[in-house]
Amino acid sequence: MTATAVAAAPLAGTAVRAVGDTVPVRVAASRLRALGCAVDRVGGRPPAAASAGRIDLVTGPAGTASPVGCDLAWSLPSVPLADERDVQAACGLAYLHGRSRGGPRFLPVDYASLCAGALAAQAVAVAALTLLRGGPALRASVSVAGAALLAVAPYTAEATATRGTPPSPGPGEPPPFRSADGVRFEIETLDPEAWLRFWEALGAPTAAIAAGWAPFQRRFATAVCPLPAALFAALASVPFTAVRDLAREHGVGAVPLRPLADVTDEAEPPRRLRGLDAPAGPDLPPWSATGPGPLAGLRVVEATNRVQGPLAGLLLTLLGADTVRVEPPGGDPMRGVPPLAGGLSARFAAFNRGKEAVECDLRTAGGRRAAADLAVDGHVLLYNWPPGRAERFGLGVDDLTDRAPGLVHVHADGWAGAEPSPGVPATDFLVQAHGGIADLLFDGVTDPAPSLVTLTDVLGGILAAEAALAGLLLRSRTGVGASGRTALVDAARLLRRVGRGTAHRPRTGTAPVADPASAARTFPEAFTRVHGTALPRAPWTFVPLTEEGR
Template sequence: MITDGTPMAPLAGVVVRAIGDTTPVRVALDRLRAAGCDVVRGEGPPPASAPAGRIELLATPEGRPSEGGCDLTWAPPGSTVAPEDEQDVQALCGLAHLHGRSLGGARPLPIDYASVCAGVLASQAVMAAVSAGPVGARSTVSVAGAALSAAAPYIAESAASGGGPSTVVDGTRPPFRSLDGVVFEIETLDPEAWLRFWTALGAPTTAIASGWPLFQRRFATAVCPLPEELSGILASTRFDRTRAVGLDTGVGVVALRPPGAVPDARPNSPWRLRGVGGPADLRSRWAPREGAPLAGLRVVEATNRIQGPLAGLLLSFLGADVVRMEPPGGDPMRGVPPLAGGVSARFTALNRGKDAVEIDLASREGRKSATALVAEADVLLYNWPPGRAERFGLGMEDLAERAPGLVHAHVDGWVDEGPEDPVPATDFPVQAHGGIAHLLAEGGRPAPSLLTLTDVLGGIIAAEAVTAALALRSRLGTGVGARTGLVDAARLLREVGRATGREEPSVLVPVEDPRCVVDLFPDSFTTIDGVPHTRSPWTSAPVEVGRR
């Protein structure tokens, strides 16, 4: 049985006190209120130890007093620099460089992106502290640490390759403009579809061939200087014609929309939580231990690319044991250059510390093995397209009897909020369709950032959904389903809007090589096979009631 309709409040009865009125505090409080938390406003400025704000956990659902919570800072521990706001963070952590790579030079995002990410991480820290039971935790989240999580794959790639791409302006980067003035993005993950699309539009073979690797790698490089012939063809073609060719050839074509044109489709719960199945005996399942708040939690992850793997990585940072289900031969992303220790540096950036098992879900035996693996877990985290979990026999109803206490976390893209035409739910189309491209408009030209904004924030939201579902599971005594998507990241960025901080630019010189970030924040990195990888964005310590 799956319960629907009634909004779920996993933190009903929880009371927090908030100090400070920064973007990360406001974001965290909105998330906690949506989870049913009562908020008390503290007086005065944030303490010196939490200059970006503090959230104190005052009471748990059972009415127990608590001294856990989350402190928010601008700089992570051990940094050699002292950022004081969002602009400083973007300059020092590489976000301004990465966003500006294809625009002619370092350029800060005109949205409080790192602060929004930090706010969701703070919300998750409070939820994890509640889920941990009698021994809570006081965590610290830095806005710079959140920014480093966004830059981490680029930093790893730059280090493994001996230097990432410099600022690139040759060629034409998406989005495109049609003959009738429509600005739009295209998307495909299939080289054959790419070939069919451009061939149907009359593009020369050399331009088609040279454009594909640049287009395919834009997720990893934050640049996409396509041959002028391709943009020229689209500029001389009406949008309806390009859209029709896309439909015929399997390439998604989506027009950019301003935020005001995006319908307000905010779900009842940011994580679409719902109870699954009947009563479950949870005593033999996850038993939190003193230390990391999710220590002892078992997660089976079946994800790829950025959003899903980042969610699993964040759960492992909180102490969960994560095992990846991968196809025979392993995830193809393991072999994407540059390699370090025989594995893709970008793959390691998102999947280190996880175990892996190869399972052929196309076979009956493979599906049986997967079911047995998931039945022993607390969480199933996956980003398969809708309906595929059920085809594998791993849907919520399929496992309700075998694993009645399981948390099903579906990491999605469009979540039924996509464009009318089929378009892959990847970062750049979601930015375009979700109004983010217009929030980033500078000089009157809206364009999605080639820094993967919704993928990273979407992964943070997905990890937050798991902690919310765990809190609800302990309340209901049943399994819980959660579903989040890239559209939720776009919605949150729209709700926060453009940056409202200081108007003058940061006086700090923006980092121009991602590898330099490691020298500025040495304690925020660990080295694996000679490549720096970011540590957890949280630092956490157990807090016993009655002691500070």
């Protein structure tokens, strides 16, 4: 069978009322509208329990009145916070964004608010799915602080695992680089051999090449990247076209920093959720009152690495899904990356705790069959392989639809076919550069540069989890599975649509800037401790509404 894709709006026929004119509310409303929900915007101040706004699902998926919804607050109970700047200061975002430049810097975008709005939309989608599965009306709550703490969770895990003062970045400067003709750009490779060949072709000193690899490789984990001056000098002597050609020849990506004015967005973001042209499968398991969360009884099969995919899987796990990771023989190599806590990498644990792991060698026919068997027994298949790899493994939509017509396929992609040139890696910092995010983050103090906080990776993970929920909603309403594709470029697009914020503007009375370890101590309710390491709890709470409580 060919799973011919048809467009679908999983929340068609539903309606919400959005209360409050804040970024979290506007983002939540836009995400729900994209899922097919009608949105009624209401002015005025939200109730005290929802200081950042409120979303009420006034018409549920069955077309009847519904009391479910989501309250948005700025803070968690530990510390009162009033706005985005307070949140960035107290939760570690300002510390991490400024760490590579020698001191705290506030993001000039309302990043925590944006993440909170997307999580609030997920909460409403989960509440609607719970109703479709025969469960009760749920009232959810999300805080902007909780969203910020989720975004910095790997840094918090590493900081609390080491139980020490964060080390100094050391001598050197972070990218971006500048070519002889004045082009500012980022480079990327995950291969040390490609790194060596590229710099040798440029004539860089061997000592500088060797000294630069470790900080370059770990910049995703540390939010710093002090590189030797000799590397900048090597690139400053060559025009960008020559840099790009050398990079392509040696397996390195090179991407100029594009100004926002050069980035053209579609009038409407692309919708990549499609219902499958397939027979109806069995109903989803009914909602369970005794499960670990509203997705209890649902199974997610996850084949992901790094940040975007594992975070999407974590969010589904924290919602109660039973998640199993498909890992290579010997396990995911990231499991052993220091610092370790209880024999497991603290950073790996931040986005992968609570998941089962099954090792499958996808290079072999037996391993591919084992992975396919896992997938067809699940409800969601989530992966972030490069395009085409799922099909090569026999795990594409067409490969599995005959056996699992109700399966929800979610591809957490990078460029989604919009790469700046062939073969360029789809990683966070290159997406920030090409997507105009470096320009968006310009604060008037330093030259435009991508943030070394993985902004699009985290937001991309949230969007991938949203796609899984949307697919499950569609499955509940139509009986057939779905195929969803999200990408890091979608996260960049959403950042551009929200635009610049005001957190970077100086003011008096802002909360002191905390590092991630301090933030974990300040907000203990947002973390669980495993071997002394602070790992994120669910960013939502859900409370069933009884007849008396409605």
